Amino acid sequence: MGYDFTTEDVRYLRSSDGAAALAEVDQLELSTRTHLADIGRVRTRFGDRSGALVETVLLRRRAVGKLDEPAHWLLTDDALQQATPTVVARRRARRVAGRAVHDVTCSVGAELSALVGVASDVLGSDLDPVRLAMAARNVPAATVLRADALVPVSRDTVVLADPARRAGGKRRHDPSALQPPLPDLLEAYRGRDLSVKCAPGLDYDALDWDGEVEVVSLAGGVREACLWSPGLAEPGVRRRATVLAADGTGWEITDAEPDDIPEREPGEWIVDPDGAVVRAGLVRHYGARHGLWQLDPRIAYLTGDAVPAGMRGFRIIEQLKYTEKALRQELARLDCGVVEILVRGVDVDPAVLRPRLKLRGSVSLSVVLTRIGRTPVAFVCAAGARD
Structure with a gap:
């Protein structure tokens, strides 16, 4: 606390x-x-x-690295933990450029700061008088007022919301346990242009949501999911992955793109798609864009003969049916002393497996453990590298 x-x-x-x-x-x-x-x-x-x-x-x-000019901010611990990183907030602000925007859970003003100069008018509200006072100091160009997020107090605005997912530093995972509860928030603004920031692990399919779900990663880590109502969504798009570097540059992929990929044997490389792509369910779309295919249609690893620019790939050295003994023998043969273990689709804990491999060599390698059909497979690869 x-x-x-x-x-x-x-x-x-x-x-x-x-x-x-x-x-x-x-x-x-x-x-x-x-x-x-x-x-x-x-x-x-x-x-x-x-x-x-x-x-x-x-x-x-x-707050250094999360908020711009953090030396000028007034913050609380919970507010900082939940605050949207500035580069992500700016990306979101560009989608509502030129509109009047009301952040109904403005907290200390991280989203308001990104909206100033982009939106035509910026209004923030919150029930917490301390955070409101901080927001007024942090973002003097915005108008702030005390109001309940579940009681609409503005008209003709895009509504932004970020229900609190933390209490005392602990995360809440149940949408109904958020503050305000997510189902109540969606109902309060039904029919309005609405954007709601949510936890990236949200079960989107369980929501009664007919707009777009955007999953955002920043510097390799998945940060959030964002719900966009139909009036703010791109026509024909229900899922979007946005992948941002630390400086805010990045790329997007949506489910409006083709997802036809071939069924082939593993290529020269294994590619582990960015977490935003995986969480958004766009692995096949990403593979189709870059000429890749899946090791198994139910597993998110991709494979191909080249690695997309800027992505991390693992060049396959050996492929074997996975057993602990077979993997240990293969790594010993390759003089492996340090191993990175990636797991998807099989019940293996890398922290438990690593010491059991009894590595004594001098070479660093990567191991990808997965399954193809019902068969557990180990790919021994050169240490992961970015193309």
Whole structure:
């Protein structure tokens, strides 16, 4: 649990005295090694303001790489954990460019910041007075007000929502347990242009949703799913994968593209598609775009004779029916001393298997464990590399 900010804390942190105090506290290391001594100095210097000051400095440091100019933000721990990375928020903002937008769960303003200068008008609302006060400080160009996300208070706006998926640092996975509950949110804005940020593990097929589902990854990690109502979706698109690099550049693929791929023996390479492609159910579409095919129609690994630009591939050295003994013997024959193990479709824990292989060689290799039909298969590959 992080520090429990009050509106009085926010008023102080927004003041010139608060800004000066934050700058002073930011000069401290505040590491595990120096924690007790640093906290003592802050308490001596700033008394009962010390908790808000130290927490804000630490949160700003954690926000580096997630939010632009984090040294200027006021944050809470839960708000930072759920905040949309700036590069993802900007990507989403471009889809509603020129429209008036109302973020009905604006929190401390991460989405509002990306909308300013892109949307024609930016409105944010939330029930939490502390986060609203922070949002007003973080994004002064937006209008913020206190309102219940389930009670519409704006007209002719695109509605954005990000139901809280965390409480006390713990994730909620049940859509009905979100705040506000996802089914209630969808019902409250039925017929409106609506975009809802959700957890990437959401069971989309279980939702009564006739728009688009976009799954977004950032720097190799799947970050979120986003529901787009029919009025905001591209015609003919129900699923989209958006793959972003850390600098915000990236590419997309949708289910409007062809998904016809051949059935062939494994090629020279195995390609593990980006997680957004897998979560969005677009593995075949990605394979068709790049001339790849699947090892097995029910497994998300692709194979081919070339690796798409920028993607990680594993060049196959040997293919064998998987047993632990057979794999151990093959790795010993290849003088393997370090192995990366990727698993999909078979019940094997890499952390348990690795020491049982008793590797003593000098070569680094990768092993892809999967199945083709009912047969468990091991592909021994050169260490994974990007084309």
